[in-house]
Amino acid sequence: MAPRTVRNFIGGQAIEDGAVASFFDKIDPVSGSVSARVQEADRRLVDDAVRAARRAVEGAWGATPAGQRCTLLRRVADRIEERFEDFVAAEIADTGKPVTQARELDVARAVLNFRSFADTIASAGQTSFLTDLANGRQALNYAMRKPLGVVAVIVPWNLPLLLLTWKVAPALACGNAVVVKPSEETPSTATLLGEVLTEVGIPDGAYNVVHGFGAGSAGEFLVGHPGIDGVTFTGSTATGSAIMAASAPRVRPISFELGGKNAAIVFDDADIESTLDGLTRSVFANTGQVCLCTERIYVQRGVFEEIVEGLAARARALTLGNPYAEGTTTGPLISTAHRQKVLAYYALAEESGAKTIVGGGVPTLADDLNGGAWIEPTLWTGLTNADRPMREEIFGPVAGLVPFDTEEEAIGLANDTDYGLAASVWTTNLSRGHRVAQRMNVGMAWVNTWYLRDLRSPFGGVGLSGIGREGGTNSLDFYTEQTNVCVQL
Ligand code: NAD
Numbered sequence: 317m318a319p320r321t322v323r324n325f326i327g328g329q330a331i332e333d334g335a336v337a338s339f340f341d342k343i344d345p346v347s348g349s350v351s352a353r354v355q356e357a358d359r360r361l362v363d364d365a366v367r368a369a370r371r372a373v374e375g376a377w378g379a380t381p382a383g384q385r386c387t388l389l390r391r392v393a394d395r396i397e398e399r400f401e402d403f404v405a406a407e408i409a410d411t412g413k414p415v416t417q418a419r420e421l422d423v424a425r426a427v428l429n430f431r432s433f434a435d436t437i438a439s440a441g442q443t444s445f446l447t448d449l450a451n452g453r454q455a456l457n458y459a460m461r462k463p464l465g466v467v468a469v470i471v472p473w474n475l476p477l478l479l480l481t482w483k484v485a486p487a488l489a490c491g492n493a494v495v496v497k498p499s500e501e502t503p504s505t506a507t508l509l510g511e512v513l514t515e516v517g518i519p520d521g522a523y524n525v526v527h528g529f530g531a532g533s534a535g536e537f538l539v540g541h542p543g544i545d546g547v548t549f550t551g552s553t554a555t556g557s558a559i560m561a562a563s564a565p566r567v568r569p570i571s572f573e574l575g576g577k578n579a580a581i582v583f584d585d586a587d588i589e590s591t592l593d594g595l596t597r598s599v600f601a602n603t604g605q606v607c608l609c610t611e612r613i614y615v616q617r618g619v620f621e622e623i624v625e626g627l628a629a630r631a632r633a634l635t636l637g638n639p640y641a642e643g644t645t646t647g648p649l650i651s652t653a654h655r656q657k658v659l660a661y662y663a664l665a666e667e668s669g670a671k672t673i674v675g676g677g678v679p680t681l682a683d684d685l686n687g688g689a690w691i692e693p694t695l696w697t698g699l700t701n702a703d704r705p706m707r708e709e710i711f712g713p714v715a716g717l718v719p720f721d722t723e724e725e726a727i728g729l730a731n732d733t734d735y736g737l738a739a740s741v742w743t744t745n746l747s748r749g750h751r752v753a754q755r756m757n758v759g760m761a762w763v764n765t766w767y768l769r770d771l772r773s774p775f776g777g778v779g780l781s782g783i784g785r786e787g788g789t790n791s792l793d794f795y796t797e798q799t800n801v802c803v804q805l
Contacts, residue, residue: 320409322354322503324361324527325510327368328520331355340528342503345648346412346639348687354503357526357534362495365524366543369466369493372521377493378463380519386434389489391516393430396423399512406504407477408639412647412688413602415640426481426509432771433485436788449804456803461796463491464569465545468538470559472551473499473650474605474711479573480506483548486791488522495524495544497535499551501650503527530555539563546570548794550607552709553735553780571784571794573607573776575709576737579730580610580766581752583723583743584618588626590764591742595623595715596630598740598766600693603647604713607781608738608760608767612706613717614726620719624697627717628674631693636679648689649712655689658712662694665705670696670716701732709735723752731757736778740766759785 322342323330336355344351357365372378380388396403403423408415413422444458469483476498487494498506506525513523528534539547539562549559550573563570580598582591598610615623637644649655655678662676675694693713699706706716720726730739739756741763743749749763759777762768769775772788784794 319350320352320504322352322507322527324355324357324365325507325523325525326361326365327371327524328510328514330507330510331361336361340500342410342501343651344409344412345650345689347684348652348689351409352504354500354527356528357537359537362526362534362537362541363543365495365526366466366538366541368521368524369495370543372493372519373463373465373491375521376519377522378491380491382437382491385489385491386438388516388518389430389434389485392512392518393427393434395512395516396427396430396509399508403477403505403508406508407502410476410502410504411473411650412639414644414647417602418639422475422478425478428771429478429481429485432788433489433791436486436772436792437489440789440792447802454805456805457800459798459800461490461792461798464795464797465492466543467492467494467795468541468544468547469494469496470535470539470547470549470551471496471498473501474602474607476502477505477509479550480509482786483550484509484523486786487548487795488518490792490795492545492795493522493524495526495538497526497528497538500527500529531558536562542566544568546794548786549573556782569794571786572782573786574737574780574782575711575735576607576609576777576781577612577707577709577733577735578608578610578738578740578758579612579614579733579756580740580742581726581730582613582615582619582623583726583741583745583748584616585744586619586742587744587764588619588622592623592626592630594740594742594764594766595627599627599695599715600631600634600646600713601767603649603691604693605650605711606767609711610740610766611710611715612730612733613715614720614729615717616726617719617721620717624673624695624717628695631674631695634693636681636690637685646693646713649691650689652689654711655691658691658710658714661705661708661710661712661714665696665699665703665716668703668705669698670703670705671698672696673717675714701729707733723748727752727755731755734779735781737781738762738777
C-alpha cells in the first residue's frame, strides 16, 4: 500500500503539499516499512499556525460563550465516537498497539477527556470575598478567569490521542486557541482531530497542528515563538528542561508532565493473584511505554519468590504480534531507535550483575514482523538502587525486583529516586495502604490498583517528573489567568 500523507492543519484547513518544503517518513513499528510521509512545518508554517490561533482567540472563538464552548466540546466527543474506528486505525498505524488497547484506552479516553472538561467548565464557579473595612463599609472582591490566549501543546508518542486531548480539551474549554505539535512518531490522530473539530463547528484557528521534530524543527520553532502565551508539555525530562529554558525569556506559564521511575511495593499480606494481575499491567501495558509504568518492584521477603515466579509466568504468557490478531496483548516499541536504547539497558543490567528471569532480548516472530521494533518483556532480580537500570527511566517492558524486610525500608527504597510521578502499594492491610501511600514522594499513589483515573483528580509529578497539576479544576488553574476585581461598596 502506498504511504499516506499526513498534513499540517492550520486555520481550519489541511495544508496543500505544494506549500510545504520538506516531508519526513513515518515508519510502521510493526513491520519497519514506511507507512506515511509527513509534512514538516518550517518556521513560516509555525508562524502561520500561531497567527491563525491568535485570530481565533481575538475573533470567533474568543467571542464564543463558555456554555456554547461546552456544547461544542460535547459534540466533539460524539463525533469521535461516530468516527471511532478511524481514530483506532490511525493510532494503530502510528504505534502498532493492540486493537483492544487502542479501543478501550486510547480512543475511549479521548472521548472522555472532551466530556469531562466540558462538565468541569460548565460547573466551574468564581471565588469572591466580602472584605470588612475599618470605616464599617465593605468591599467585594471577585476573581475573573480569562483564557491564557494561544497555548502551545507538545505531546509524546506513547498515548498520542489520549495525551493530546487531555490538554486540548481543557485548553479549548477555557477559551484558548491551541497550536499542537504531536510527536514525529505519531502524527496521524492529531490531524484527524482537526477534521472532527471543523466538522462540529469549532471556529477555524482554534485548533492548529504543526508536524515535525523537536530541536531545530517545529517543536523548537513553536516554543520559541513570541506569539505563544503558555506551553503545556508531556514528554521526557530532558526535553522539559529545554522547553523551560526557551520559555524563560518571556516568563511564560509552563505545565510539565515528564518522565518517571515508578515503584511498586508489595507487602507479604497482599492478595497474590490480584497483585500479580496489577503488576503485569503496570509493567507491561503499552509495552512498558506509559509514563506511569512500574520499573522498580520492592517485594517483602516472605513472598519474594512467589511474586518473581508469578510475574515471570505472566510475562511469558504475553502474546506479541499483529495488532489486529485475536489474542495479541503486546505491540512493538515505537521505533527501532527506541529499541536500541532499551536493549542497551538490558545489556547494562546484565553487566551490573542482574539475573534475567525472563526475556532480555529480541523475540523471534513471523517473517512479516521482522523489520519491526519488537522486544521481549523482561524481568530482573539481583540489582540494587545503586545500579543505573534501577535509577534511569527505560520506558520499555521491563522491571527489576528487589526484596525488603520492613515497611520503613520499603518506603526508603521507593522514595530513593530523582523522579516522583507514581507509585503503587499492594497490601490487604488498608491502614498500611493509606500510611505508605501518603509517604510516597509522588504525584499519584495507588493502593491495590494502578492507573485507575478519575479525571477530576490532580495528575502530575514532583522532582524530575514535572511541574504543576492538570485534571478537573486543576487544569483551569493552568489554562486561565485570573484578574481580581475589588469594588468598594
Ligand atoms: P520527548 O521529550 O522526546 O518528545 C516529546 C515531544 O517533544 C515530541 O513532540 C518532540 O518532538 C518534542 N520535542 C523534543 N525536543 C523538543 C524541543 N527542544 N523543543 C520543543 N519540542 C521538542 O519524549 P518522547 O520520547 O516522545 O516520550 C516519552 C517520554 O514522555 C518519557 O520520558 C515519558 O515518561 C514521558 N511521558 C510523561 C507523561 C506524564 O504524564 N508525566 C506521559 C507520557 C509520557
